[in-house]
Amino acid sequence: MQWTDEGIVVGVRKHGESSVILELMTRDHGRHLGLVHGGRSKTLQPVLQPGNTVQATWRARLDEHLGTFQLEALQLRAAHLIGSSMALYGLATLAHLLRYLPERDPHPALYETLSVLADHLDDPDLAPALFVRFELAILAEFGFGLDLSSCAATGSRDDLIYVSPKSGRAVSAAAGEPYKDRLLKLPGFLIGQMRTNRPRDEDIRDGFALTDFFLHQNVFEPRGQAAPAERARFVALATAGDE
Known part of the structure; x- marks a missing residue:
């Protein structure tokens, strides 16, 4: 099994003496974990910081395995x-x-x-x-x-200033006035x-x-x-x- 995708570093945890388990939020494969060999090296540590974007290639013998990541830095935001x-x-x-x-x-x-x-x-x-x-x-x-997008009571798209806590829909000022103490802004x-x-x-x-x-x-x-x-x-x- 293999795929390559863009991902944002969400978290890292130590694994063994030199490796890490990397947690990425990827564009097409969701939140995905994988082992990075040598992830605690001086070369990779700056790359594996939360908020950075990387290109990751994931490989595993079977889809249900943890698998391994090979990485290329795309955008290193962590420094700022x-x-x-x-x-x-x-x-x-x-x-x-x-x-x-x-x-x-x-x-x-x-x-x-x-x-x-x-x-x-x-x-x-x-x-x-x-x-x-x-x-x-x-x-x-x-x-x-x-x-x-529109008032839950009237269908109007104008003067929307409330949200119903029950339906999660917007409510206009006029429709919500009698219930304003029970509505969210x-x-x-x-x-x-x-x-x-x-x-x-x-x-x-x-x-x-x-x-x-x-x-x-x-x-x-x-x-x-x-x-x-x-x-x-x-x-x-x-x-x-x-x-």
């Missing part, structure tokens, strides 16, 4: 991501979320979202909104995608209403509150788990601009 606390907490959070996905289950659309996020994870103007979109993409891959940047690169921190907080609700309801709580502590730290740093 490591200087940002927000980026490091973001990397830890996205790795935690990706590990809920079944191994070797392809998610090409999610990979594209992840790739864009990784490019900007240390950018305080872009990373927060991109991370909210990544969490929405994760929810969609789990089968809990939100429908923010829909930040404008999720439906194209942005005037600058960076949304207001209030809108970013609303975006994370939105994804937090549905992640807890559909991902964390059914497994008896809590959100990773790194996520709260990332959100705090991502929304510190107006403090």
Whole structure:
């Protein structure tokens, strides 16, 4: 068995004296593990850092085997991501979320979202909104995608400012007014209403509150788990601009 694919480094753990087990999120083969011989060498260690993009060739005698990776560096982001606390907490959070996905289950659309996020994870103007979109993409891959295109009550596409916690659908200001205390806020940047690169921190907080609700309801709580502590730290740093 053999394939070659592009992948983003999610995690690495030691194996034996000189090797590592590498965890990649690949474009066409999903989250995939493999053994890297000599992965703890001075040559490979800089390549095998979370956030980097590599071209990986995976080989194994049988498909169900762990297999081995041979790697070529494509984009080494770790050198600048490591200087940002927000980026490091973001990397830890996205790795935690990706590990809920079944191994070797392809998610090409999610990979594209992840790739864009990784490019900007240390950018305080872009990373927060991109991370909210990544969490929405994760929810969609789990089968809990939100429908923010039109009002659940009227079908209107105008003045959408709420999300129903029951249906995950957008609600307009007029339709939601009587129930606004029970609805989640829909930040404008999720439906194209942005005037600058960076949304207001209030809108970013609303975006994370939105994804937090549905992640807890559909991902964390059914497994008896809590959100990773790194996520709260990332959100705090991502929304510190107006403090």
